Amino acid sequence: MNSQGELPRRQDFRVGWIAALQKEYLAARQVLDVHYEDYEVSRHASDVNHYTFGRIGKHYVVIANLPTGVIGTHSASAVANGLTNTFPLIRFALMVGIAGGAPTEKNDVRLGDVIIGTRMVPYSFIRQHHDRRENIGDIIVSSRDLLSTTNAVQAKITEGTVELDNIITSRFNKTEAIIEGFKRPDAGSDRLYQPDYIHAKSCDCLDAHSNYPDTQVQREERKLYEKIKVHYGPIGSADIVLRDANERDRLSEKFNLLGFEMESAGICLDKLPILPVRGICDYADSHKSKQWQGYAAAVAAVYARCLLQSVSSGELFEANNPVNAEDLTKEIELLVTTVTKMTSSRLEEQLQRHESKLEEHDKIYHNASQTMKEVREMIKMMWIVFENSAQVNSKTNDLDRQTRDNTVAIQSAHLKIEEGQKQLQKILDKMQDHIQRQQEISSPEQRPKWEVLQAEAEKENTSLEEVTKKTEAALGSAVIAFDQLSTVTGNQKFKHANSNINWIKLEEFREFPTSHSQATTTP
Template sequence: MLTHDDYLLGWVCALPLEMAAAQAMLDEKHPELPSPSTDDNAYMLGAIAGHNVVIAGLPSGSYGTNSATRVLSQMRSTFPRLEVGLMVGIRGGVPSDSNDIRLGDVVVSKPTGSCGGVVRYDSGKALQGGRFEHTGSLNQPPQLLLTHLSLLQAEMMGRTEEADGLIWSGVQKVLGQNPHLQRKFGCPGPDQDTLFSAKYPHSAEGGLKVSCARCDRHQTVSRTLRSSMEPHVHYGIIVSGDQVMKDSEARDRLDQELGILCFEMEAAGLMNQLPSLVVRGICDYFDSHKNKEWQGYAALTAAVYSKLFLSRLKPRTLKQWNKPRSLSLFAIG
């Protein structure tokens, strides 16, 4: 019978939608284990690619760095042998001339130069002339995660998207085995992916606050149709913080300053105490326009990528890891 000590990997989600995608990744489900009275988390237990995994979600309606830190802190206390964690979810992408990010794509944090892969965008100091200097540093993931990340990256680069895209085929397998998920987690289609000019805000004319039906289609950015349904995976800097970003012009200013790929709201509270690899499924462009129909599919592409990563990180390798005791967080979205 499995005990708390048999679980070496934690998977944390911010939204119920993300937990549903994570649950669909389980190769087998395990019975519940008792938790101490000091632990408010609710857990799903199971196995993914041979790893015993603990899945937990943030409290309903509670987001941000502090909430994620509390959930993971309690998870560590209840499951003391945890070595690696995953935080799987959805967030907004930062499209640019150099990064053709689209809805449903996956963004993975990767160290670049002096940056560990994640930057806190709402922490720093205002300077003369209206400039803002980002201060403080966040840890990068341990070598164990980065070497296996490189392994998966190389494998995906060597495959033809049209014939056997790993993420797209993984998504289709999940939906084929769980037809009831199709409506919520299926791909809306490339024709539903609209990128508006950064200078054009969402139109709420006629009270249509949750639809872009009356937004001016002449203000869209022209992009070449992709030859494959396979989501692209982008590696680089992710910015994180508690402040919600829905300003496309501010988004692009940060991109010019830091060269970023994605905004999210949890990882900054975890990186220094828990070395983290952040992975996010892209469900919008962090502007004022509405793309909620992509949330389920983006959650699923991130979860499928996570399972692909775990299938390269062998359970025996994780058990024999002789690094100093610490929990590494793999955050996905």
């Protein structure tokens, strides 16, 4: 884990990493290339998460961990909501940690293996009938983009260019406590007991060596290169700890499950694309122990690291996950908080009291400069959102089939863009006032820097005004297109669509020239 170097912006963080247990969180820290100590961001009012910030390869990662002693799908859901509210540009989350394995004749799952959840099955959602139980939970599919990337990771593992165990050795070595806490236990402690052999005080599992081999399921010894296997398939997720081998086998057979955990389904319920990456620490039976938890957490974290190293930042984050109006709105709301704090009268008074101290001036200038960078980024995003929404307007030729869907999309996107533009304009106005005041109270030596910043602010103001006008014109085009389609086709659906859009108060947009809003009609 190298020194932090130049700090990233908040919107640079696109990968979420959620850890439920302390061991899982500690394991995540070990696989970071860079750890940003004491990094602070403006938070959404509802966000109470604890975050650790870092980088793996080219990807900036936010690690969020559940409160100590709190586990389960509902807690994970709250963490995911806080994460996406404070970091609305997060594109996906990895749920990295431990799980109980579900070994079968088909799936030779063993302690220390990794399971990748292609689907999450919330098996505890049931309806009890007089003669049977019916599972009614929605099965949730993992992120398809990330599942595609697992093929590249598996190829590297098979070819020997990635050796998970060696990476653990090289990464988990900072202290004796880390080495001891995450090392691989002796192979003899990996025992799969017969389902009917229930744990007791005199249980064979408590001994260093087994005395009753007939109580165990006999398995072939693995080859050296099979020391760690990676399995792909459904994972069971619930708010309960499963400690019953017979129930494990029943659920595993019914849903073809590889293992059981307690958080992923809760995150998926919030519609944040995720991929569960789990190390196997026990067999979800009565013989549960913590002996393999450290190593299981480590191997899951190392696999997740390898996965991120195989993800193309440009292809995944931009092409398949474009910025949308809702994300941008959240980003602007958080920027409002930052600018409000920075331009407060208390801070300005502090500057005047310390204007003779160069370091105080430099600190305030740095804050203003960094905030202007964020404003610049928001305006860039505003252009992206405008271009995305323009694609919605371009589909008006197919309105006979999609009138209602397109109308709702146009309304939603443009309302959010309009609101975001208003907020961003207020931020920019406030920033320009702040910069102007700093120019007035700064020394002749300090003033040129503020003048450059003022010029940047004026340039961004022009850009914001331009995208605002284009957005208004685009929405005006939609109104005129609906009018023309209604007249030519006589279809009342188009009149209904036009009425809906006019609900956004577009009368003033009709002043724009019709040459900017021609539409090809289909009789």
